[in-house]
Amino acid sequence: MPCERKPMRYGHSEGHTDVCFDDEGKCIVTCGSDGDVRIWESLDDDDPKSINVGEKVYSVALKNGKLVTAVSNNTVQIHTFPEGDPDGILTRFTTNANHVTFNSSGSRVAAGSSDFIVKIVEVVDSSQQKTLRGHDAPVLSVALDPSDEFLASSSCDGSVTVWSIESQTQVAQWKILQKSSDVSNAKSLCRLAWQPRSGKLLAIPVDLTIQLYDRNTWTHVSTLSGDLISQVVNVVVWSPCGKFLAAGTIGGNLLIWDVEAKLCIERQKHEKGFTVCGMAWHPSGGRIAYTDTEGCLGLLEGVSSLSSSSTVQIVNTSKETNDYDDLFDEDDDRMLDEGMSDSRSPVKKPIMEDDDDDDDLMPATGRPRNRGSFLDDDDNSQDPGSVKLDGVPEEDGSSAILPAVGPAVSRPVYEGPMPTQPQRAFQPGSTPVHLMHRFMMWNSVGIVRGYNDDQDNAIDVEFHDTAIHHAMHLTNTLGHTMADLSQEAVLLACEGNNELASKIQCLHFSCWDTHKDWIVDLPKGEDVRALCLGQGWAAVATSALMVRLFSVGGVQKEIFSLPGDVVCMAGHGEQLLIVCHRGTGFDGDQALGIQLLQLGHKRRQVIHGEPLPLSRKSYLAWMDFTAEGTPCCIDSEGVVRMLNRTLGNMWTPVCNTRDSCKSKSDHYWVVGVHENPQQLRCIPCKGARYPPTLPRPAVAVLPFNLLYCQTTTEKGQMEEQYWRSVLFQNHYGFLSSSGYEIDSEGQSRAEKEQQELLMKMFALSCKLEREFRCVELAEMMTHSVVTLAIRYASRSRRMALAQRLSELALEKASQCQEEEQEEEEPAYQSHTSREYRGSNQMSRRQAPVENGCEEEEEYPQEEQMDAEESTETRKLSMHASFSSILFQEYLINIFKLQVSGAGKSSSSPAGQPRTTNVLDSMTMSSRKPAPISGTSKQGKAPVLKPLAPKPKSKVQSMSASKGNSKKLEDSQSEAEKVKPAPAATPPASAENIENRKPKTGFQLWLEENRKSILADNPDFEEMDVIKEGMGRFRTLSAEERLNWTERAKGDSDPKKRKREDEGQVDEQMESNEGSTKKKKPLDTSAKLSAFAFNKE
């Protein structure tokens, strides 16, 4: 069934409610136990008009602009509608009335009270009252007959009575209800209802059924029931056409019957199963409004379409019953109604109609007259405009109208999705224009408020930071409706009308001359739709599908066309973001496109009108840059999406504000997004989408939450945290690339956090014995952390894993080296920052750091040049320091094999970048005082030498490292406990893989210098040779080492190599003599020699 149940919304405080429509069906009127009557323009109306009529309202009725309410002060009052002014008291009881109702013409009001009395009062003259006495208990409900002859009332005494109004006597009485002592104890509200127009039937909710009584005989005609009704029926209402009956039950069921066919054609369940205590049928029959005892209001939409489908059923069944005339007459009425109501959704109808036609055409011979009129109706329903003609052809139109059948059938029937109304242009951070007091802009700079009431038409500009500018108060003579605010200026704009052109006004308060504002008129017929301010420029999108750029001082600059109507714009720095319609959306979706332009020096379009992703059936609610300059959008479903610049400018949902809402009608009105710290600044709005201007709303901060799977598990949480951190770190890259200053401390903090998370995830998957996953995680780590991971793996006796990781570490190291080589000279600046970062990270890891630091201490002046090298060696040294004896053994094995390979041929593919590294680390570890101490001891007692280098952020990193390392150690020892040391078997396969690696510079160097080392120290063993070699190699200057590595790549010419060798030899001579202490002078001389060499 195509009947659509709209989501409930909060209307009143908890308690009894009632609902009705106004005569035209434009508004829904509800009342509740909070004493208010609210007038809703629609279900989505966020600002319903509220009329306070008393302490508690029991019932409401509305007709002819008179709003009648039964109030707790024992009166029945009248208010004017829609103004809501009190219009006197209609009648009084000794206790409160339970139900009030109008007659069909609206001339009389009937009210039933708890003092057992029913009164009928003339609306115009409240002195003309008729009192009906006879019930022995509070009256539950009253209903006036459409022909004003009878009144039906139900009471707690268990009876339903029909009174003659004229004689004020009882005409009929049925004891069919359950007795109760009071309304509050009554099981059902027992709202009665007469069939509209004819008044032929009276519907009475009796227990689980609805009984229909005939007007003439006062006999029980039929009973409507449904297997779905499990609880007592509370309310019944007739459709305006009188063919359908809707009922609401205590258990929250909503049912609609076709009375003629006694068919239950629609069943809906209240979304929470609360008691339905008020129902009203829209005058056109297309929808039903209902309220529950929790004060919520709901709407059933599209009731007309189901009723038309049931027509088909009626037609089918009635063919047998030979009751055509009657039926079709009724049908006509209904169709008339429907034609009107259906103008909203004309498409649904024809689908039904086809059946009608087919059904009807076959037995056509019998009764042309009726059929003609029937078909005519269908035409009408398809074309609501011609409804009024309907009455005429019914009399004489049989033959004349028949031909119309043809086209009706052949007319194409569209069943596809319906186009959506394109959303209107808006200013992000503003509340709707129709409000008298509204926010014209609330952004990170300040607030622009617009007042437009009887006394005043003004604009208030207020800055969050009063250091920017003091608050301003402007009279809004031009009627500005749009505003934007930046650190430099306020931009205002109004739409034009017949006489006045659309104007843009800019208050350039940061201007240093005396003329602080400028006004520009747009060409006639062109209206401003959206505007924004950037740094030094303003942009205005107009109804002529154009964007006009201005300088902030008022110079007109570029103009360009847009592919569609603009939705909103945003500016930040030199970036301009434009959202416009790309086409027609369907089924509630919007088709929006987004453009991101880079203004300023290097002008380019970054995003070229690509579709903007939104939630289903939602529209764009907010769109702006984050404080850091990343575009961010929020749709009406509350999903916050952020542009992910490192993922090809895709949009990543980062938060759903609706998740933090307590109730369905609550919303968060976003005013700003910050990436560092991660903050979503918004204003909580209870029961509305927008905040009121008074009392001044307070900003709340929501956290971001990426929608990762299984965030209840530790793994999911860490993954979410990691990726969130990565995403929110993207802006550093963007900012530095576009030449802004960045918070490098924040950046390194974020990076550190990421690496920590990776390490934790690594530890977790290690514990779960997911080694493949471990490697995957390690791939995401920086190489310094990989070494830590290797240590962890080897500590927890996962040699295979450690092996794989060490391969990975080498790969990373070489990658890193290459990268750095490439960018060494041109990107000096970034180089240093990187170096700084690297060392910062390094110094955080306690034990291994000392080596690196020591080195730095030794060559302070070389620090920068040496950065990549030292980072690398330090990494390796870290690698070394963790290696336990077990591991050492294995390393030695590798080493031997590789050395032999290296000795054989320099051109062989058996390059061993890793080997060298391993060796390197070996040396380092052997240098340590107690490399042969127990595994656990080594981990727990890292030797911390006094660290001096990099005074920058030293303290911080130290303290950070303490907590960090402790944690790691804990988890490590834990892991160790879990895994009781399986014997480490060096994997054979690893060696094969290694052989494929290219050689490093050090190996080449070692090959050439092995002899000299051996000559110097003839008693050296292979290990010592390499150790010594390492020491010497390290003393080489960066350029020299660079040369070696380049050579290792195989592109240096032999001549050069030779020369270099000479230099090398000299240097070695010196270095042999020098002890470790002497390294410093040695190094400078090496450096000098390198310099001289380069000069040659």
Place this chain on the structure above:
Amino acid sequence: MDPAEVEFLAEKEMVKIIPNFSLDKIYLIGGDLGPFNPGLPVEVPVWLALNLKQRQKCRIVPPEWMDTDKLEEIREQERKLDTFTPIPSPYYMELAKLLLNHSADNIPKADEIRTLVKDIWDTRVAKLRLSADSFISQQEAHAQLDNLTLMEINTTRSFLLDSLNYMYKLRSNLQPGRSQDY
């Protein structure tokens, strides 16, 4: 204890302000405050809030309980019960006075709140006096009074202790006299 001293203690309570300036974290002996972002609520002690307010550097967000509905409820409760009801803040009187005196413009319905707080105070102090009276008249040795605030205790302390002292003196004077009689 001086009421001013109690007020001084109350100034340590935290309150939310919306600053209109930008400042990094400040490190004080009592703890770190901030960072201050214009337009973003931040919690600071009352003394700082009032200082900033006086320099027009912030707006004070009234504490949650400083709301007519909530206070009315408390007042009704207070009137209904014979015992002291729990109060939302141990320094409600002091805070109400401080905040209402210095930043009434930031608190909606300031006058109503002032009256309500005064009503609550009066009710509670009346109760306190009543209980002191019955305490003395029934010559009890001890009494339990829950949910009293420092300020309330302070108002009655000097009077109650002094009067008890006097009464003790009078009684002890009486006693020897009696013993002489015997």
